[in-house]
Amino acid sequence: MAFIQTIIQKVNNKHFLSLAGNGSMAVLAMLTVAILFRNLSLVQMGSWVFFQTIFTLIDGFRSGFLQTALIKFYSGVAHAKAKIILGATWYIAVILTLLFLGINLILYVVLSLLNDANPDFQTAVKWFGITFLMSLPYNVSTWILQADQRFDRLLLLRLINQILLILFVLALIYTENLNLNSVLIANLIALSMTSLFTILKKWSGIQYWFSRTQENVKELFHFGKYSVGSMVSSYLLRSSDNFIIMFFLGPAAVAMYSIPLRLMEIIEIPLRSFMATAMPAMSNAFNQNKLKDLTHIMNKYMGLLTFGLLPVSIIAVLLAHLAVSLIGGEKYITTDAVFTYQILMSFTILYPLDRFLGVTLDIINKPSLNFIKVILMLVVNIIFDVIGIYTLNSIIGVALASFFTFSVGIAFGYYSLKKYLNFSFLDIWVTSLNEIKLIFNKSLKV
Numbered sequence: 001m002a003f004i005q006t007i008i009q010k011v012n013n014k015h016f017l018s019l020a021g022n023g024s025m026a027v028l029a030m031l032t033v034a035i036l037f038r039n040l041s042l043v044q045m046g047s048w049v050f051f052q053t054i055f056t057l058i059d060g061f062r063s064g065f066l067q068t069a070l071i072k073f074y075s076g077v078a079h080a081k082a083k084i085i086l087g088a089t090w091y092i093a094v095i096l097t098l099l100f101l102g103i104n105l106i107l108y109v110v111l112s113l114l115n116d117a118n119p120d121f122q123t124a125v126k127w128f129g130i131t132f133l134m135s136l137p138y139n140v141s142t143w144i145l146q147a148d149q150r151f152d153r154l155l156l157l158r159l160i161n162q163i164l165l166i167l168f169v170l171a172l173i174y175t176e177n178l179n180l181n182s183v184l185i186a187n188l189i190a191l192s193m194t195s196l197f198t199i200l201k202k203w204s205g206i207q208y209w210f211s212r213t214q215e216n217v218k219e220l221f222h223f224g225k226y227s228v229g230s231m232v233s234s235y236l237l238r239s240s241d242n243f244i245i246m247f248f249l250g251p252a253a254v255a256m257y258s259i260p261l262r263l264m265e266i267i268e269i270p271l272r273s274f275m276a277t278a279m280p281a282m283s284n285a286f287n288q289n290k291l292k293d294l295t296h297i298m299n300k301y302m303g304l305l306t307f308g309l310l311p312v313s314i315i316a317v318l319l320a321h322l323a324v325s326l327i328g329g330e331k332y333i334t335t336d337a338v339f340t341y342q343i344l345m346s347f348t349i350l351y352p353l354d355r356f357l358g359v360t361l362d363i364i365n366k367p368s369l370n371f372i373k374v375i376l377m378l379v380v381n382i383i384f385d386v387i388g389i390y391t392l393n394s395i396i397g398v399a400l401a402s403f404f405t406f407s408v409g410i411a412f413g414y415y416s417l418k419k420y421l422n423f424s425f426l427d428i429w430v431t432s433l434n435e436i437k438l439i440f441n442k443s444l445k446v
Contacts, residue, residue, distance in 0.1 A: 028162040032169065033262050034327050036183065037255075039173055044180045046251025049258045051124040051184065053239045058132065062096050063139060064228035068362050069220045071147045072283050086205035087212030088220050090140065097136055104129035127184040134188060137195035137204040144205050146276050153203065154276075160197060164190035226367035233374035237381055237405070241398050244385045249395070257395045259327050260341035266316055267309060267348045271355055274301050278356070282363050295421045296431060298360050303432020305352035316345045336394050343399040350406040353428075357413030360421070369416045373409055381405040 037045055066089050074085045104125065111122045138161065145154040168186035172178040198204040241261075245253050278301045285294040316323065320342045324332050332338075361370035384404050388397020414425070 025158045025162060028159070028166060030262055030265060030327060032162070032166055033258070035166070035169055035173070037259075037327065039178050040180070040183070042252050042255050045258075046246075046255040047121070047124065047180055048183060049254055050121075050242065050246060050251065051128070053242050054124070055128060055131065057236065057239055058100055058128075059135065059139065061228060062093060062100075062136075063143070065096060065224035066093055066140075066220065067143045067146075068279075068359075068367075069223045070143050071279055072223065072363065073216075073220065074144075074147045083208040083211040084213055084216050085220070086144065086208040087210060088216040089143075090206055090209050091212050091217055092220060092224065093136060093140060097133055100132055101129045104132070123181050123184065127181075127188060131184070131188045131191060134192040134195055137198045137206060138191060140205060141198040141203045145203065147280060149277065149280055151276070157194065157198065157203070161190055161194040164193055223367065226371055233371060233378055237374060237378045240378060240381055241385060241401075244382065244389065245395060245398060248386075248389050249393075253395055256332065256335055256337050257340065257398065259324055259332060259337045260344055260399070262327055263316075263323050263341055264344055266312060267345075267351055270305060270308065271351060274305060275355060275359065279359060279363070282360065286363050286365075291421060294360075294363070295423050295427075298356055298421075299423060299428045299431035300435050302352050302356045303428045304435055305356075306349050306428075307432060307436065309348050309352065313345050313348045317342045320345070336396050340395050340399045343396065344402060347402050347406060350403075350410060354406050354409045354413065357410065357417055360417060361413065364417075364420055366416070366420065370413075373412045373416065376412055377405050377409040380408045 036048065040048065070085060070089050074082055108122075108125050108129075111125055138157070141157060142154060145151070145157070165187060168190060169178065169183065172182050172186060195204075199206060241257065242254055245257055278297060282294050282297050285291070285297060320338050321333050324338050324341060358370045358373055361367065361373070381401055381404075384401030385398050388399075388401050391397055417423075
């Protein structure tokens with residue numbers, strides 16, 4: 001009985017729930033991509049990937065403006081203050097959403113007047129605005145649940161959205177109605193139903209719309225104008241590969257490159273999971289002026305993730321052919337997708353250092369430095385992407401550029417953060433090794 005209670009306690013642990021949430025989402029997302037790859041043409045699949053790239057970029061602008069700000073100012077405060085923060089968050093979120101809806105409408109009208117407009121691109125623009133609007137309650141809910149560290153609810157919410165999309169896609173395949181337009185509609189319906197669920201459950205915080213104050217709106221806005229630069233630039237950094245590949249090599253190459261990128265979820269799952277649990281704890285430490293605690297948390301997570309991802313990286317490189325065939329099918333085993341995936345997985349030990357150095361700059365109220373860091377990485381990435389494509393005429397050149405990009409980001413983040421926190425690379429490894437010993441000793445007692 002004691003053993004069962006121990007297992008239940010471990011399952012209810014915030015780290016496990018966060019990991020389970022990101023893990024299940026990644027598996028379901030890869031399943032969705034695998035289904036679409038086998039039922040859409042390569043060009044339509046490339047257009048779907050491009051739509052997702054653009055949508056995530058614009059959604060990243062909205063999230064970048066508000067997500068970090070909400071977690072920073074909302075975590076650990078009294079309920080009355082929390083309601084004010086949520087009201088201010090919704091106010092800014094609605095303004096940003098309406099702004100992009102207006103831009104989307106203008107773009108759609110312009111494309112409708114052009115005779116030579118790409119039909120797939122026109123279809124994507126047609127459904128972008130309404131999808132962006134209907135996803136708002138769902139997105140705000142995920143920010144709030146992360147700040148509250150309610151990863152059980154966050155897991156449920158993400159599962160609902162992704163499972164709905166898969167069911168709609170399977171229904172379209174069964175009725176032989178699957179195409180780019182119908183997939184976009186299915187995506188819209190899934191997001192709309194999930195958003196409605198969050199409102200009915202009162203998880204979205206929209207009920208606190210009138211609790212905002214002008215002072216708090218300004219406070220979130222001024223913080224957000226820096227954090228949005230970091231997050232959008234960070235997404236541009238990730239998506240710049242797709243833009244450059246689309247420009248130089250075309251949509252088929254974008255679809256091919258999306259296979260190793262989707263498989264990189266193996267790395268993103270633990271990164272996002274531990275980032276979600278670390279950020280509120282780090283924010284609490286900083287808000288209470290406990291810089292030593294903040295530094296310890298940062299060192300612990302960076303080191304543990306680096307050590308933990310090393311064997312994952314090795315196994316992924318060895319099983320690259322199998323992984324690519326599972327997502328794209330056997331026809332992609334002989335393509336550049338396999339070697340590209342192996343290259344990207346070889347650099348994964350750099351990811352935790354880069355990610356945590358950047359987010360810590362945000363948490364200590366230095367989002368401008370994180371913004372500079374990401375911009376610097378973006379410039380380096382674009383330069384080496386172009387060099388790689390011109391040299392190899394392949395997506396392999398784009399993958400190789402990642403090493404230079406992350407190396408520059410880590411160097412800048414490390415030396416910027418050392419001005420405000422007392423730590424070193426040696427501290428990271430010592431702290432994480434001590435944590436590993438502690439975890440090992442606890443496991444022996446169970």
